[in-house]
Amino acid sequence: MSNIMYITLIGFSVGVIGTGVGGILALGLGKPGKRILSLVLGFSAGIMLAIVSFDLLPEAFERASFPVGLIGIATGVLMIILIDEGIHSHEDNEVIRGKGFIKMGFLIGLGVALHNFPEGLAIGSGFMATRELGIGISIVIALHNIPEGISMAAPMRIGGMSRLKVVLYTLLVGLPMGIGAMVGAFLGDISQSFIAFCLAFAGGTMLYITCGELIPNSSKLYKGRTSSIGLVLGFIVGLLMTK
DSSP states (O other): OHHHHHHHHHHHHHHHHHHHHHHHHGGGOOSOOHHHHHHHHHHHHHHHHHHIIIIIHHHHHHHSOHHHHHHHHHHHHHHHHHHHHHHHHTSOSSOOHHHHHHHHHHHHHHHHHHHHHHHHHHHHHHHHHOHHHHHHHHHHHHHHHHHHHHHHHHHHHHTTOOHHHHHHHHHHTTHHHHHHHHHHHHHSSOOHHHHHHHHHHHHHHHHHHIIIIIHHHHHHHOSSSHHHHHHHHHHHHHHHHHO
């Protein structure tokens, strides 16, 4: 039991530190002009797209059959659409810019939190195999959670949310990783199909948020190449982080 508690604590630490560091790095954003704003959102979109394309979905399809991955993606997209519609139904017809960006940050945070759970499963299962494997997985996940924290925190900060709240929310989305680590350690060799579904589910939510929120908004803010340049730069950074 003490070993499971130890693994759970590591899972919580990895999740909170990874996204929390990303949130802290994004605190330098004040009230930038539209051009810088477009660059930052494009950059965030590029990071998210790379993580989904080269980390979440490949891992999901490697662990289980293709149909399991597709069902997971479709379910994740459907869920985020329903949540987005629920948010819109409680908003005024004319949403001010700040609230729109804060909503975007929360949606990204939801996607990050959802995929932190299966990553926690990987940490727990890794430690039950060998201590070295668990530590290796933990380090990799902590590093690639940093750009995800940035992607979540940047729209929140741009929308006018206080620095303290931004950091708090980026810390909170790391908590599901600790829960996943506990479940993974408790069950040991957990079903690979279940982990694959969770990863694909999270990948679907993040893919929809990136294509439906981040990219369109970055393009609307500034009519030029700025958002595209940010997208490419973010994609390269995300690719380096996933590798």
